[in-house]
Amino acid sequence: MARRRTTVQNELIEKYGNMTWEEATEHFIDSMKMKGLSYHTRRWHRENLQAVIKVLKLKEYPTEPGLITEAMLREVVLHMIDSALSPTTINHRVRSLKQLYQYLTAEGLVNSNPAERLERKKARSARIEAFTEEQLRAILAAPDKSQFVGLRDYTFMLLLLDTGVRLSELVNIKLVDLKMVENEVVITEGKGCKSRRVFVSAKTKEMIKKHLRVRGDIPGNPYLFVSVEYKPMKQRNVQERLTIYGKKAKIEGVRVSPHTFRHYVDSQVMGSVTQKIF
Numbered sequence: 575m576a577r578r579r580t581t582v583q584n585e586l587i588e589k590y591g592n593m594t595w596e597e598a599t600e601h602f603i604d605s606m607k608m609k610g611l612s613y614h615t616r617r618w619h620r621e622n623l624q625a626v627i628k629v630l631k632l633k634e635y636p637t638e639p640g641l642i643t644e645a646m647l648r649e650v651v652l653h654m655i656d657s658a659l660s661p662t663t664i665n666h667r668v669r670s671l672k673q674l675y676q677y678l679t680a681e682g683l684v685n686s687n688p689a690e691r692l693e694r695k696k697a698r699s700a701r702i703e704a705f706t707e708e709q710l711r712a713i714l715a716a717p718d719k720s721q722f723v724g725l726r727d728y729t730f731m732l733l734l735l736d737t738g739v740r741l742s743e744l745v746n747i748k749l750v751d752l753k754m755v756e757n758e759v760v761i762t763e764g765k766g767c768k769s770r771r772v773f774v775s776a777k778t779k780e781m782i783k784k785h786l787r788v789r790g791d792i793p794g795n796p797y798l799f800v801s802v803e804y805k806p807m808k809q810r811n812v813q814e815r816l817t818i819y820g821k822k823a824k825i826e827g828v829r830v831s832p833h834t835f836r837h838y839v840d841s842q843v844m845g846s847v848t849q850k851i852f
Contacts, residue, residue: 592638593638593639593640593683594637594638595623595627595630595637595638596627598639598674598678599620599623599674601677601681601683602619602623602673602674602677602678603616603619603620606619612742614742618666618670619670619673619674622666622667622669622671623667623670623671623674625667626650626667626670626671629650629653629654630642630646632653633646633650635649635650639674639678639683639684640678640683640684640685642688644688644689644690644691644692646688647671647688647689647692648692651664651667651668651692654667655695661694661695661696664694664695665694665695668692668693668694668695669694671689671692672689672690672692674689675687675689675690703827703828703829703834704828704834704837704838705825705828705834705835705838709823709825710735710838712825713731713816713819713820713823713825714728714731714732715823716818716819716822717731722788722789723802723815725784725788726785726789726799726800727815727819728781729778729781729782729784729785729799730744730799730812731816731835732774732775732777732778732781733747733759734835735835736772736773736775737759737761737772737773737774738772738835739761739772739836740832740836741809741812741833742809743761744799744812744832745797745799745806745807745808745811746762746797747759747761747797747798747799748796748797748798749786749797749798750796752782752798753771754782754783756771757773757775757776757779758771758772758773758774759771759772759774785798786798792804799812812832813831813832816830816831816832817830
């Protein structure tokens with residue numbers, strides 16, 4: 575019986591032990607690209623899987639996906655729990671593990687799915703505090719609109735308030751996406767790679783036009799919001815600017831972030847947010 579078990583194990587190693595974790599990850603990421611999933615989704619899964627391989631190496635487990643067992647993956651999850659990672663972070667990594675192995679199993683690249691029975695941790699639902707109108711007015715008063723940076727930041731804050739777009743959507747807005755005659759902006763890189771149109775108020779439309787005059791024509795840069803070096807704004811740049819204005823406005827008890835702007839928009843029952851503020 576022991577000899578038979580050894581023979582089967584050797585056959586598995588010979589058939590499935592040659593593909594590395596990195597190769598499997600690349601195959602998986604490429605499959606998502608073929609399906610049209612966004613760059614941010616692909617990067618999110620890659621980062622989760624990179625975190626998993628670090629723990630596998632730390633525990634000196636095999637790193638070939640075909641040789642990893644359910645028990646090994648459970649030990650990886652326990653290590654994350656013992657490391658005091660948040661349930662949300664752990665669940666993200668478990669989700670990526672499950673999707674990776676679903677892909678590898680479907681493609682016949684592994685013999686079995688060791689992640690199939692992994693369970694996600696129960697996470698407390700986080701309550702997002704919304705801005706008060708007073709806080710919102712204070713934040714909007716913080717940028718120096720006589721300067722390019724202040725005018726730009728004021729404009730993207732109004733756009734966030736009017737539309738509730740996600741941060742990734744905001745920084746990907748291009749000049750061709752502006753439909754000012756219709757008071758609309760086309761979001762071409764939305765969730766699930768679906769495009770949609772969002773409405774802007776007269777106030778936001780006015781500020782977009784002012785911003786465009788100051789921004790001017792930048793050859794090779796089609797994006798609405800740019801840095802002082804004329805490069806496309808990154809997501810972290812937007813967050814950094816909002817953090818600065820939050821401190822300047824002395825905002826307490828609520829995180830000044832694009833998501834909080836989005837949450838404020840969702841909390842409004844009817845009417846344009848900027849119409850209520852101004």
